[in-house]
Amino acid sequence: MTADKPLVICIAGPTAVGKTDLAIDLLESFSSEIPLGIISVDSALVYRGMNIGTAKPDAETLARAPHRLIDIRDPWESYSAGDFCKDVVHEIREMTAAGITPLLVGGTMMYFHSLQTGLAELPEADPKLRAAIDAEAAELGWPALHDELKREDPESAARIQPGDAQRIQRALEVYRITGEPISRLQKDTRPPLAAEYINIGLMPADRSVLHERIARRFDLMLKAGFEEEVRSLLAMPQMSADAVSLRAVGYRQMVEHLEGSTDSETMRENAIVATRRLAKRQLTWLRSMAGMQQLEAESAGRLATARRIIVKAMTKTD
Numbered sequence: 066m067t068a069d070k071p072l073v074i075c076i077a078g079p080t081a082v083g084k085t086d087l088a089i090d091l092l093e094s095f096s097s098e099i100p101l102g103i104i105s106v107d108s109a110l111v112y113r114g115m116n117i118g119t120a121k122p123d124a125e126t127l128a129r130a131p132h133r134l135i136d137i138r139d140p141w142e143s144y145s146a147g148d149f150c151k152d153v154v155h156e157i158r159e160m161t162a163a164g165i166t167p168l169l170v171g172g173t174m175m176y177f178h179s180l181q182t183g184l185a186e187l188p189e190a191d192p193k194l195r196a197a198i199d200a201e202a203a204e205l206g207w208p209a210l211h212d213e214l215k216r217e218d219p220e221s222a223a224r225i226q227p228g229d230a231q232r233i234q235r236a237l238e239v240y241r242i243t244g245e246p247i248s249r250l251q252k253d254t255r256p257p258l259a260a261e262y263i264n265i266g267l268m269p270a271d272r273s274v275l276h277e278r279i280a281r282r283f284d285l286m287l288k289a290g291f292e293e294e295v296r297s298l299l300a301m302p303q304m305s306a307d308a309v310s311l312r313a314v315g316y317r318q319m320v321e322h323l324e325g326s327t328d329s330e331t332m333r334e335n336a337i338v339a340t341r342r343l344a345k346r347q348l349t350w351l352r353s354m355a356g357m358q359q360l361e362a363e364s365a366g367r368l369a370t371a372r373r374i375i376v377k378a379m380t381k382t383d
Contacts, residue, residue: 071161073260074375075169077106077177077351078267079344080314081278082362085122087267088170089130090368091375099379102160104133104153106171109313112140114298117291118315120282132170140310141303143190146179150257153180157258174350181262181355183254188242190235198234199307207233218246231312263378265371266351266359274363279340283315283333295319314339 076091078084092101105111109119113136122132133156138144153176157167169177202210208227215222217240225232239247269275295316298304304311306320315336322332351357358374360367 074263079347100165101168102165108173111138112310117294149176154258183256185251220248264357266357
């Protein structure tokens, strides 16, 4: 570990697995030995006003364990992996200059991947082109645009779901601007920060237990006023139902319900199923991350194990 190559601890895992709890336990456990600082790695927690549906840490938790990169965008604004890399590099450098070891925590695997392996030089978003793609999707459906992506960029199409509007839109946008598949451009990357990464993956020992936690957590969100939260977001003058922020799992299904497409029970079931699918994708990403050290989420000794992993890595880099 040097000033030019700082040590960065990363705790990644599927939604609802307990990442925040472990991060706070580590923060407090190391408080007298090594100052740690938490940085959120979550594409939904960046948005102000999106609290219940994102399971955002409450004010008491944030006072106890401050998180950086939470509440940094309005919900009608966009936020990309490129934005995250720029912001997180700034936070890491600021922390390490102050003698604080960054503790990155979250479930947006693309953000972890982009930070550690780099991002391609891709064209900026083109609002007019995006509007045109959205209009095509409204007429033909996203699966039809996914079929177009299969023809132009089969590699990207193979890893993007037919209903993943945001990623289909971006892949087609890049292809139409550059004439090159985004999958080819993404292979020419360089990490935005040289660092020593400790990758800890919080993994469920039993997938069914995670599924139960996902369902229970969503029911708690509903009781806490999730529907009212989404109504308030949609009532904002700058907001629209197709805002990037509202494509987040749970929000998308609630918007469909409020638009009259589904009843409340169907909305609940759709949101839980979509969250389980998200968790499955997150687990696939986790297993592909370099140097990933898996930690059983339900283990009583997970804090002690995580501490040993971190201490060992710090000893090697000193």
